[in-house]
Amino acid sequence: MEITFKAINDPTRREILVFLIGGAQNAGEIAKQFSMSKPSISHHLDLLKQGNLILAEKKGQYIIYSLNRSGFELVHGWFQGFTQYFEFPKPKIRL
């Protein structure tokens, strides 16, 4: 919980998540999107992984990153209480 919110807190990490909506990518391709060193991006990817927001799969010398449902569900679940408070339509999550 704590680490997931922390992971979402940084703007670069949020941009990485949005970028991955377009599909899985390796670390190098992700890093190309940002004017920031590769080690910095690597660190951000690590935090997103810790927050269960992305998955990492090693494919040869590359590491492919993709969005991970579980972190998003955690946050989504936390927000449900407020969603109800404001009378948004009940979400009825399909798992």
Add this chain to the structure above:
Amino acid sequence: MEITFKAINDPTRREILVFLIGGAQNAGEIAKQFSMSKPSISHHLDLLKQGNLILAEKKGQYIIYSLNRSGFELVHGWFQGFTQYFEFPKPKIRL
């Protein structure tokens, strides 16, 4: 956007938000819930207000805090892209 995510990032601030689901409260009542100085809580309330997650209304010598829809809608909107990616049911927000 940035300030709203930042506001949500801290565990004490998230607890304050959850506490306010139970209804509006003045600063003193909120502070009582936490083993932390009043100035700290005051600071957290300020950040939540900046993030449009709570509203502050002065009532005599008290300040009444309550949940603010707009900050939650901002975050909810940001998550919609992922919600769709994971094929959650479409939220159809009622404004």
Add this chain to the structure above:
DNA sequence: TAAATATTTAGACATTCGTTTAAATATTTA
């Protein structure tokens, strides 16, 4: 096996963050 490529780990450093105590402001009550 040596060189090249992909990515991470380690260490350093400035900035931001959360907390505290003390002081200031605003409102109500005696």
Add this chain to the structure above:
DNA sequence: TAAATATTTAAACGAATGTCTAAATATTTA
């Protein structure tokens, strides 16, 4: 108007965060 109550503002400080460069690890290619 003076004292009490509610809350914030200010200043200080240690801890956490994000970034960088340099070095290490792993894999592929020549």
